[in-house]
Amino acid sequence: MLEKNQRVLIRVDFNVPVNNGTITDASRINSALPTIRHFLNLGMSIVLMSHFGRPNGFDDNYSLKFLVAHLSKLLNQKVLFSSDIRDLDVLNLIKPGEILLLENLRFYSEETQNDGVFAELLSKYGDVYVNDAFGTSHRKHASIQKIQEFFPNKSYMGFLLEKEVSELKKIQKSSLAPQTVIVGGSKIGSKIHMLKTFLNKADNILIGGGMAFPFIKYMGGQIGGSLCNNDELEVVKKFLIQSEKSATKIVLPIDCIVTDSISLKTNIKSCDIMSIPDGYMGVDIGLNSVQLFQKFITNSKLILWNGPMGIFETQEFSSGTKAITNAIAEFTASSGYSLIGGGDTVSAISEFSKKSQFSYISTGGGAMLDFFRNQNLPGILDLKTIIR
């Protein structure tokens, strides 16, 4: 039973895409507002906690301070900020109906270690716990998983999380075919594992952006200075061996846009993706790859897309992502079903088209992909109750 004088600790995913200090897509914040407003209307006080990026310890560039003004404006009230999660004295300052935002959880290594002592400390911030961070619910982190142990029968599912789960379940059951999964972006490490889920389920998996380079390197290509962590080559090998036995077609880019300096944007040219010269790195898919991917998009009935095709925030490296955005928008207009997810991908579609041109937009990127493997994500598994 929720009571007026209680504090609600809400795990949100405010890991929003930011370019030069400006939030380029606030969907993750906007989608969490119904849950926040629900508790404010009940007269309860709210403590919000989130991660932002992947900082290595305390780093001002990753502070959540920049969100205070943004949230105050959205909610039309003052938002308090605590820069030291270990200092619980701040709790004496919040009154019913007020909001406190905690500093970036990932400044504390215990967060990603799913540490019990840290989770217990976090639990002191609330009488009840609500997870509304769908985008992070695939992570076994202290504020997502461990913390629930300290709120037996008091861990709730927020409205954002509830909506994501119900929409994604519907899509998962869909028999629309052919199905095409498009992945890109730079979080290669975690996403390659998730792709296995789609073998024998999706008809095609198109791999672009930074995700493509470990594949190209494994296949003997020269990738210059493009993104690739050698640890991933073994995972790529296993994935490709498994994919050969499946009915799913794996499609890689055939050409790419390269530069010898991302910041200076010098010597930009197109080249065969198997032979990127030394000193150059791939920053976008090339025109031939765009055309190849477009064919698969047009021939599909269901598309699931996570991860841009290149560094789309830089105009010179944005053509591939823009072309794929437009192709999926056209596909949706001719009655295909499109599911788009992830902070950067949603930011890209809002830049190059309108969100209303897609069937469903998820706040989760990795979480959305992982949900197709396991609906019982660590952050969702024990949340039996939905707030009402």
Ligand code: 3PG
């Ligand atoms: C995301 O952007 O996908 C979520 O916020 C999770 O971030 P992570 O991949 O750094 O855990």
